[in-house]
Amino acid sequence: MGEVILAMPGQWAHDYREKADHYTSKIGGLPDWPDLDIPVSGKLLLCDFCGGKLCLVAQIYAPLSMAERSIDERVIYVLGCMKKDCGSNPQSWRVLRLQRCKQDIESKDEPLKAEQPEEESTSVAEDKPTSQSSSVKVCDDEDSDSDIDLDDLAQALEQAATLASNSKKQDGTKHTRKIVEGPVAKKLIDDLTTPVLPCFYIYSQRNSSEGRMDKANFVGGSSISLKEIEKSSGNESEGESWEGEAYEYDKALGADRTYLKFKKQLDAYPEQCFRYSYGGNALFPVANVPKLGACKICGSARRFELQLMPPLLYFLQEASDDSSNFSIDGWTWLTIIIFTCPKNCCSGTCDEKSSNSCRCIVEEEAIVIQDD
Amino acid sequence: MAERGDRGGFGRGFGGRGGGEGGGRGRGRGERRGGRRGNKSEEEKWVPVTKLGRLVKSNNITSIEQIYLHSLPVKEHQIIDTLLKGLKDEVMKITPVQKQTRAGQRTRFKAFVVVGDGDGHVGLGVKCAKEVATAIRGAIILAKLSVIPVRRGYWGNKIGLPHTVPCKVTGKCGSVTVRMVPAPRGAGIVAARVPKKVLQFAGIEDVFTSSRGSTKTLGNFVKATFDCLMKTYGFLTPDFWTETRFSNSPYQQYTDLLSKPTTKALLPPTEEPLQAEA
Numbered sequence: 241m242g243e244v245i246l247a248m249p250g251q252w253a254h255d256y257r258e259k260a261d262h263y264t265s266k267i268g269g270l271p272d273w274p275d276l277d278i279p280v281s282g283k284l285l286l287c288d289f290c291g292g293k294l295c296l297v298a299q300i301y302a303p304l305s306m307a308e309r310s311i312d313e314r315v316i317y318v319l320g321c322m323k324k325d326c327g328s329n330p331q332s333w334r335v336l337r338l339q340r341c342k343q344d345i346e347s348k349d350e351p352l353k354a355e356q357p358e359e360e361s362t363s364v365a366e367d368k369p370t371s372q373s374s375s376v377k378v379c380d381d382e383d384s385d386s387d388i389d390l391d392d393l394a395q396a397l398e399q400a401a402t403l404a405s406n407s408k409k410q411d412g413t414k415h416t417r418k419i420v421e422g423p424v425a426k427k428l429i430d431d432l433t434t435p436v437l438p439c440f441y442i443y444s445q446r447n448s449s450e451g452r453m454d455k456a457n458f459v460g461g462s463s464i465s466l467k468e469i470e471k472s473s474g475n476e477s478e479g480e481s482w483e484g485e486a487y488e489y490d491k492a493l494g495a496d497r498t499y500l501k502f503k504k505q506l507d508a509y510p511e512q513c514f515r516y517s518y519g520g521n522a523l524f525p526v527a528n529v530p531k532l533g534a535c536k537i538c539g540s541a542r543r544f545e546l547q548l549m550p551p552l553l554y555f556l557q558e559a560s561d562d563s564s565n566f567s568i569d570g571w572t573w574l575t576i577i578i579f580t581c582p583k584n585c586c587s588g589t590c591d592e593k594s595s596n597s598c599r600c601i602v603e604e605e606a607i608v609i610q611d612d
Numbered sequence: 613m614a615e616r617g618d619r620g621g622f623g624r625g626f627g628g629r630g631g632g633e634g635g636g637r638g639r640g641r642g643e644r645r646g647g648r649r650g651n652k653s654e655e656e657k658w659v660p661v662t663k664l665g666r667l668v669k670s671n672n673i674t675s676i677e678q679i680y681l682h683s684l685p686v687k688e689h690q691i692i693d694t695l696l697k698g699l700k701d702e703v704m705k706i707t708p709v710q711k712q713t714r715a716g717q718r719t720r721f722k723a724f725v726v727v728g729d730g731d732g733h734v735g736l737g738v739k740c741a742k743e744v745a746t747a748i749r750g751a752i753i754l755a756k757l758s759v760i761p762v763r764r765g766y767w768g769n770k771i772g773l774p775h776t777v778p779c780k781v782t783g784k785c786g787s788v789t790v791r792m793v794p795a796p797r798g799a800g801i802v803a804a805r806v807p808k809k810v811l812q813f814a815g816i817e818d819v820f821t822s823s824r825g826s827t828k829t830l831g832n833f834v835k836a837t838f839d840c841l842m843k844t845y846g847f848l849t850p851d852f853w854t855e856t857r858f859s860n861s862p863y864q865q866y867t868d869l870l871s872k873p874t875t876k877a878l879l880p881p882t883e884e885p886l887q888a889e890a
Contacts, residue, residue, distance in 0.1 A: 482707045482830045485722055487740050490750070492757035494685025503661065503687070510659040550661040557666060569866065572663045612663050 242487060243548040244447040244517040249298075249555055253439035260441075262338075263301050264317050267513060267552060269439030271296045271317050285434075287321035288331040295435040296320035298514060300442075303565040304584065311584060313340035318548065318578065320571075322435055328611050335578050337585065366584070437568070439557035442513060482536050498527045502574075506549065518580070519543050525574045526610045535581035542579035550574055577608040622842035658690045661709055663863060668694050672866055677735070678762050682861040685856075686885065689756040696759065701727040701752050704809060704834065723747035724834060727755040728813025736838045738831070762814045763844040767794045775817040779847055783840025786832035787825035790840050795820045806830050807837035814841055 245514045253260075253269055260266060262274040273280055285294050298318040304311045317336040326332035490500045502525040506512065515523065532542050556568055660666045665688045667673045676695040679686060686692065692699065704724040711718045721744045728734035728739065737755025741747035765778025775797055782791040795818040801811050803821040812818060827833045 400825055482705050484829045485707050485711050485831050487707055487711065487720065488722065490739060492737070492754045492755060493760070495687045495757055499687060506661055510657070550660045554659050554661075554666055554669075572863070574661070 243479050244515050244520060246445050246447050246512040247442045247514045247516065248445050248509070248511055249513055250441040250443045251439065253549065253560070256436050256439045257440070265442040267298050267440055267442060268437035268556060269296060270434060270436060271299055272317050274313070274315070284334065287323070287326055289326050289329050290321060290332065291324050292321060292323055293434050294321050294334060295437055297437065300516070300546065302516070304518070313341050314338070322568055322570070324570040328573060328609055330609055333576065333609070337580060339584065347435045360582040382426060438556055440555065447509070499525050511551050513555070514546055514548045516546040518545055522547055522577045523575070524610065530608055532579055534587065538581060538583050540581060540583055543582040545578055545580045547575050547577040572612040573609050575610050651792065659676050660688060662687050665691055667862055667866060672864055677761070678862055684861070685758055689753045692756040692759050696729055696733055698729045699727050700729065700813070701725055701755065702809065703748055704806065705830065706747065709740060721747045723751040724831065725751035725755045726758065726810050726813050727752065728815070730813060731815045732764065734762055734810065734814040734841060735760050736834065745880070760842050761845055762816065762841050764816060767796045767818070777816060777844060778849060779817050781840050781843045781847060783836045783838070783843060785835035785839055786829060788827055788829065788832045788836040789824045790833070790836040791822045792840055793820040793822070806834055810834060810837045810841070
């Protein structure tokens with residue numbers, strides 16, 4: 241429960257507007273809504289502060305397995321506003337939790353299988369839902385891999401060989417453009433009005449702490465060897481002894497102890513895009529923590545689920561140098577911490593007797609932004 | 613208890629793939645846009661965390677004086693590494709520090725490191741850790757985070773480059789006060805061995821010092837000298853009497869430039885097959 245899972249950056253999307261499925265975790269791009277009874281209302285996609293359209297910052301597939309029930313169809317969308325003043329304002333950010341609240345395992349299999357042919361997997365690292373439904377209780381991914389690799393591999397190879405001809409991003413080394421026949425790129429979402437951030441996919445990694453941190457510290461680049469230290473300590477003249485030293489907490493001119501601890505965790509895995517730890521502890525860069533509200537529906541106190549980290553901003557900024565219409569330079573946050581309802585309640589319109597595909601979309605409001 | 617059975621499922625979404633770490637990262641790096649074809653090893657690649665770090669990495673800020681001008685806090689030591697290339701470091705002292713616990717004494721090591729380029733920039737770092745090497749590495753990083761500019765001036769004739777402190781300044785830490793007085797050329801640094809090192813790294817050639825208090829606590833002595841050097845730029849001399857012309861801080865400078873939305877038309881998706889066939 242207390243373990244932290246880090247999200248490391250994976251492949252870039254060939255086109256920022258390409259369609260994935262709601263089982264993909266990605267940063268940027270356009271949100272992939274699963275089949276909903278009621279489509280997502282427009283009001284949820286608008287910024288509270290300036291009224292403009294929100295763009296998708298992160299889409300995280302976060303199924304849960306709790307003691308009494310497991311929710312496999314649970315996706316969290318983090319939406320943000322790219323206007324200048326809205327960057328650090330908690331009102332301009334929105335976190336949506338979308339889940340299918342049906343606990344019945346048998347009834348779940350059918351809609352999942354029906355969705356399979358529609359979806360196009362984008363990277364081999366992504367899991368197919370069959371592995372999910374077949375291993376609800378036991379997390380046994382070794383067996384399910386064999387089911388999916390051949391199809392996936394063929395698709396992935398085909399996509400790697402055919403570069404999308406509408407790649408807007410210029411690099412130093414241009415890709416050779418090939419003339420392609422047949423299906424070129426992935427399906428694109430037909431929505432030109434919403435601002436779109438550069439899109440890349442995420443793979444997860446466990447946080448294996450101690451060994452990495454020492455290695456990361458070594459980057460500091462010491463030009464001193466231990467022999468020199470012994471030599472210098474022998475050079476002391478008499479009457480000069482360093483007395484009365486006591487333990488001192490880390491301190492620098494611009495950085496205090498809390499921030500240095502935050503930075504230490506970041507240095508262990510410098511590319512982490514977000515940290516996921518359901519019910520665990522958040523990593524605060526600044527000591528004072530604002531108070532959180534309770535869940536609007538059930539009233540229980542919210543619990544930490546995940547927090548976005550600054551390398552995400554760096555990757556997005558690198559990709560969107562001058563090719564996009566919108567810029568994220570107004571974002572100066574150090575971390576965005578998201579708290580969700582521990583009971584995973586949904587708005588009371590669905591009851592036990594209703595049919596399988598009852599999906600609820602709930603707005604979570606507990607977002608804490610800690611600024612640079 | 614429900615909590616015991618809870619398992620956050622984000623990681624489960626991808627499964628605990630054993631090959632995820634090496635394979636995924638390799639895949640990611642190979643395909644990443646932005647031309648990361650140069651072979652940067654994992655250790656050398658710096659992913660900036662703060663806004664200032666991103667500006668420095670993208671070479672929008674080229675000199676550390678821009679940071680000092682607006683008093684921006686430096687939170688990443690790689691910023692200093694990028695902007696000040698000739699920085700040398702030296703360990704001044706490593707002392708064991710003990711704490712009495714029920715199970716005996718716990719010893720940790722405290723390292724004092726001074727960094728400087730000998731030309732007006734100096735930093736001091738103090739770090740306690742269980743191992744000596746960790747303490748030294750940590751102290752170097754903290755020293756780089758605390759690099760300050762040092763103002764130098766003349767004793768008398770303004771011939772040549774500044775060589776001494778611009779005026780009498782004094783710094784204090786604990787019970788130790790250190791006073792620095794301008795000295796003529798050729799006087800050298802007249803100070804005890806320990807603060808002399810700090811002053812050499814700062815690039816001050818001639819100075820008279822006088823100290824007071826329990827200078828045996830050399831930790832405080834060194835910090836008092838450092839505090840004194842910090843104050844050299846804080847002292848208002850008649851040169852600064854003219855009105856300040858304020859300029860935009862780097863944050864605003866670059867945000868204004870880039871936040872204007874360009875009116876580039878997006879290519880509608882239907883045009884792609886035409887291009888492919890052409």
